[in-house]
Amino acid sequence: MGRWVRTVVGLLLGFGTALPGLVAAASPRAATRMVVLERRRLARFLGVESGEPGPGRAARYLLVHAAVGLLGGFVVVWLCYGLYYVPVVAYRLLSGEVDPLELVWTGFVGLVLLYIESQGIAGVARLDAAAARRLLGRGEAEVLRERVGELAASRAGIVAAVDAERRRIERDLHDGVQQRLVALGMLLGRARRHPERADELVAQAHEEAREVLDDLRAVAWRVFPAALDALGLAEALATVADRSAIPVELSCPPTATITPVETAVYFLVSEAVTNAVKHSGATMIKVDVTREDDVVRVLVEDDGIGGADPAGGGLSGLSRRVLALDGTFGVTSPEGGPTAVVAAIPCA
Known part of the structure; x- marks a missing residue:
């Protein structure tokens, strides 16, 4: 009940700031100040943490909030209108002006309308929260909680x-x-x-x-291959290609130093090639390692039968190794092939 009361109050306050926010959107400074109030309303009454936007995003949010706030106010007003009739019906019942059959019908209709109103309030509250997250961004606390979860999992x-x-x-x-x-x-x-x-x-x-x-x-x-320390990533991967029972087409730029990222890339390619040799039935494996800005991208693709399970022991181990370095990992392996293992690892 307390949460519902806070939600209703939050929507009423949003209704009150809808038109002033629409006016404030014309001025970058006024828009920024109005968004500060909106962020407090969202956090206090709807439990939504949002980021601090720039003037342009603040104005866009206020334009959207004007429509959402007016809709929320309309839904809450109808709720209040329905609640107003509760004591009216009770008074008419006590005074004998309402027969039992009419009371049952009125009560049934009232419950249906109350359910519709409650769903409408919940829907507008979700819409208000979605607009804030989309246009204002996530708050620091939410980002930190997500980051802590990722670190614990990795x-x-x-x-x-x-x-x-x-x-x-x-x-x-x-x-x-x-x-x-x-x-x-x-x-x-x-x-x-x-x-x-x-x-x-x-x-x-x-x-x-x-x-x-x-x-x-x-x-x-x-x-840990000695060639990785002595000769670098490109030569170490060339050794992996030479040892493979299936021909490997390798593309990898030479590197001057060995970093944890390059170590992860080596084991990623080595394990992916080994899996392809054992399970894919492929006739060719393509390995492509590139660096774009501060991200190393890896592609290991074979022309085999496909059907690789990303949750399998080998691939899930590779995923954990990449995610530990804040990278992304993906596998596409439809039945009939091809199978592609892709990863992107930041190396700033």
Whole structure:
């Protein structure tokens, strides 16, 4: 009830400022002052936080508010008119001027009108709030709340991504390196027990040691490629393209320094290419990395069968990595293809 009373009072005040605001819109200074009052009304009675606009936006808001304020006043006046008849009907009932059947019909019509009025008031209040948000902008408190929510979500995403990466490294070490080291130890043990076959078994152990070294290099590369530090993003991505089982058409400008943005771009491209190789059935992958002003844009597109799930483990991990840097991430993958992974990361 308290919220409804505040809403009605807010619409009545908006009705009172509609015509003065229309006059004030002709003067930039007067418009700015009138909008200050409007922002207080919106915050106090309608719970709408809005930004502080310039003179031009203030005048446009007041022109729109004139129409919304007059509509709100009209709806509230009709509500008051209906409420006025409540004591009138009660008096006529007590004085015996109204028969029961007429009372029931009047009460039914009154409830219907009250419902229509309540919906009208709620609709005008939403319209008033929408006009303020569209023309005045969001308030600082609302922006801060949204930003805190984004940071909390990205922090949780980073923790999940780190845990997933740790599990993948552990799995790679357990299924690859560890198994080969066990085999290496068994070969050396057999060489000690069977001196007559030592040369053959040592040769096998030597080959197994080379395989272990290759596995360790692969794990280390997935953790953080040395080429990214030593040669830069373009060369590191060229290595990803060379390692791919599907031809990769790469376009990436050379960079002088390595930043967290470029690290994110590397892992984004690497994971997207790996996913395409595993699941897309593509014959060609296109990777395009560009920088426009202070934004790095990435496109990884394949000509595969499509149907990639943006909520899947790999793509959702990429999304968290990009969002942690205040970037945007998107995936389009209709059935039949193509699949396109796009990202934009600010790097100011």
